[in-house]
Every structure is written in structure tokens, then in C-alpha cells.
Amino acid sequence: MVKQIKSYSISIRRNEDSYMNFIIEMDNSLTVIDALDEIRKKIDSSITYRHSCHHGSCGTCACIINKKERLACMCFLNEFEDNKIIIEPLTSFKIISDLVVDISTMINKLEGSTYLRESEIGKDSIKPNGILNWNRFENCIECGSCVSACPVKSDFIGPANLASIDREISKQTDEKVIKNLKNKAFKNNGVDACDKHYLCSKVCPTKVYPGKHINNLRKIKSKN
């Protein structure tokens, strides 16, 4: 890829449904989050957006970029051939300011006794003293993209929540806890409320594929 400085037209949804357009010159190997930083630094210090890691692992910068849920930090400018980018906040969440949404409604419902899991690779390999399992963080970075993309409008606990239930069932050994988790998944607003659009899996930036977990829960349900 050849690095080039190009002019980009960036339209940001501000409060009260208005959009503000910015023209900036940027290195095309940089990302949408870099562009937001540049605008905030050089043109308008009042734009608000969430960001932290800049490498797709914290999950804070998810927003809707040219009509699709994306992590702004993993969206490279060189992919926008017409150099036009429209950035909007995630849907399904309350907007706090500009691109900042309140994802606590999703986070508060997530299951998970621990954010760690055992690696699927090297389970039987030798490990150093003091290490029982090769540890991994959960793949889900809790960005809210799947919840925003889900078109279901009826009462539905949502793809992130269901994925977290399926993950937690696989980690738990306590039958009582597992039964409780299944009860949550099998209520009317659980797996049955999913209309199988699978947009959740399409937008997931870290290959959690919530649709796969929802199908997994459906299988468990049909066996029960």
C-alpha cells in the first residue's frame, strides 16, 4: 500500500440530529479515529467520541461508519474510495453526546463470572509452574456493535447478552447456575425473539459471532 496524503470529507452526526461536515487532509494509512482526533485537535475541540486503545481491543470506539457498525480505530481511510465518510453513533443506545452512547444498558446485562477463558489451543501442552491454563481474555470486547446492528424491535435481550450466556454456560460446572442461565436464554425475550437476521455476526469486529452462540443456545433448547 502506498501512503498518500488525501483530502477527506468527514460528516459527523452532532446532537439533535444535525450533521457537521469537516474537510481534512490525512495520511490514508491512518484510521477514522485518527481523523476524529485530528478534527478535535485542529478544527473543533468540542466533538465528543469514545476511544482508548487504537488497535481494536478495548471496544470503546464502535460507531456507525458509512451505515455499518465499525470500530473507528480499525477503519482505514484508504478503504473509502470517494473520500467521503459519514460517522454516526450506535443505535439502540441512548446518545450522551455526539458519537458517545450509553452502553451500560448492554454491559449491565452481560453474564460472566470472569473475563478470562482457557485458550482453545495448547490445552494439553506443558505449562510452566504456576500456570494452570493458558489464559485468554474473552474475545468479546463489549463494543455494542451487534446490539446496534440487530434489527429486532420487539422485547429482546439482544445478541451480546445471549452470546455471554452461551460463553458462561460453557465455563460453568455448577448445574444450578447453568439452569439459571438457560432460563434467561429461553424466556420469550431470549433466543425465540431472535429473527435470524445474523447482522450481529456480520458486524462483530472480534469474531465472536453472536449468531453462532444464539444457534448454540437454540440447539440446547431443542434438546431440553
Add this chain to the structure above:
Amino acid sequence: MTHNNNHVVIIGGGGTAIAIMYDLCLRGFKVTLIEKGELTSGTTGRHHGQLHCGARYAMGDKNIAKECMIESAILRNIAPNAIEYNMGMFVALNDDDMQYKDLFIQSCLDADIPAREIPTSLAFEYEKELNKNIKASVLVPDGTIDPWRLAISFAAGALKTKNAEIKTYHEVISINKKFNNIESVTVINHITHKKEIIKADAFINAGGPWSGKIAKLADIDLSVSPSPGTMLAAKKRISNMVVSRLHKAGDGDIIVPQRQLTIIGSTQWISDNPDINRVPQEDIDFLQQSAIDIFPSFKYLEYHTAWAAARPLFGKHNNTEDVRNLSRDFATIDHKINDNIDNMISIVGGKATTLRAMGEVVSDLLCKKMGLDIQCQTSTIILPNYREYYRRGYNGQTN
């Protein structure tokens, strides 16, 4: 929660600022943290994520190495959900590296770091992709941090005391003095676009590489050199452990695996500006080659991204060659001493691994200045799960 009727304003929202907030809240202070963006949106979040046991610093600075060992063990205990603990390995690739091996192990042991050499055959059992020509391997208790989740675990701990108020998207635009005291700060709330004046008994500048700019608002000349570095991530996880090159600390010698990624860091240069908007291609090429030296199959991994972040180095530095040798220690500055301002402290420098210790040192200094004898409690209390940060109110909202 008890409180001692003192209100402290902390400027900055990175790991250090958050850890200071948490420590002071546990000691009963009312704390308002002011951050112009999201928490950890400056340097902390962009950290490559190595939980340093101190081995990297053992040959250079024994005290820092010791402190890292103590602090990494504390963090593993108090923030288990924010750390992938798989240990770390230092590998010698050539005869030059081998010259350091005995000194490296002895330096680690002198700093209470339980480093031990393992047969290279065992190293390949742990790390299948490792360069088959390595000459020696040493195990150390390193790990991987999720910097965002570690920091917000501390923020959750602070909010739990009900003594904390977190004002993200609030930018300090002036620091208002009266005689030898800071009386208040004026902030602009980027959500409402309104100005607010926030009074407090004491003010702490914990703005990382931005702390020089913040100090300037109080007419204080604080020497901080933003020192950016580039990091590169590939799309597949190549190792279980953090793998470092066994030699004198240099560029591109640390490989930090995290979730499904492999991150290699980092480079280092000096900038006038803490806001970094470039990622030098030569850095990316250099980092890729350095990773291939340790893991040959890194060559076949798909590019994920590369980014840069500015470290806050204390003092004025112009020469990139010099800064790698600089201590990674932190400095606390009581502005009464040189600047004749009674109630302001700045903290500059440090590392993600030592955030809790930085919180303790600043809080101790503040207590001493205020004549209060209140002990630090942060090393033993298990932090709430990071998700509590969302439940307890964030983004300028408070419950």
C-alpha cells in the same frame, strides 16, 4: 465511606490519574477527575499491554525492577479480570545476547524477580513458533494487561466509595490562582458547551505527556518531553507468553500477545507535541523485522494495525538516543518548593504497571502536605469488576 472534608481536583484521565483518584477516595477525600475526552484516551489506552515484572529493567535500574515485581504481583491479585497471566520469556538469539545472560538472571534475582533459565527444548514446548536458533531462554513472571479494563477497574473502585466524581469530556481551560494558592479551575463541558468553575482544596496535575501544557495554565514551567513510540499488531496470536529479547533494553524487543493479536513494541522518538498523528513506515518495517527475528512465522501474519502513543518523560530531552537510557521512574513535583504554589502537585513519568504505586506516592505526599495521617489501602483491596464502572455511572453522568 468516611470522608475528611477535603476536595481534590485531578486533571487527567489516564491510568495514573485514575489510580490517584481511587487511592484518595479510599482515604476519604472527595475527588473530581477532569478529563477532556474518554478515560485512557491518551497514552494509557494505547499501551502495548505488557505487565512488567521488572525483568526488562533489572540490568538498568534495580529499584524500578523491584517496584515492578511488587506492583505486578499486586495487580494480578487485585485486578484478575484485566490481566492475562501466562508469564514471560526472555530469549537470547545470538552470541551478543548471550553475553548478557548471566548478568540478566543475577540482576533479576537481585531485584527479587524469580527469573530462571529453562532448557530451550522446554521453551519450544511452551512457544511452538519460537525461532529454533535461540541460544537460551529465561522465564519471568510477566503478563498482559488490558489497559482500558485495568484502568476502569480502578475507576469503578473509586466510584464505589461514593467519593468520586468523574467528569469526562470536560477540558480545563484555566487554572485560577489567588495569592499562593490555586483556588479553582475553569472547565468547558464539551457535552453542554458550558463553562463551569470547580473549586477545590488541592489540585493534582496528572496529564501524562499533556502535563506540561496543563502546568502552563498555572504559569508553571514543567519539563515534560512527550516521547512517542510506535506499536504494530498482527492478526493472529503467535505466543502464549510475553516474549522479550534478552539484551540491553532497545527498540522492538517486546512481543506482547493479547486475545487474538500479537503486538510488538516499540520505538521511541522525541516530539514537541503529545498529540501524535503519524505512524512512521520505517518504524513499522523495523518492528516487523524485529518480531520475525524472534518468531519467524510472524512474517506470514496479516497486518492488523500500527499506532503510536506518547510516553511522558520527565525533563527536557532533545536527543532520541538519550531517552532510551532514561529512567522509567516517575517524579512527583510539589509546586510549593519551586513555584511557590501551596496546593498543587504534578506527577510525570512512570509506567502502566506501577499506576497503583504512583497513586499511593501522590496521595501520601498530599496527606503529608495537609497534615493528615491516613494510610494507603489500595494494595490489598480487590478491585470491582471493570463492568462496575458502567453500572456506577460514566461519561459525565453520576448515579
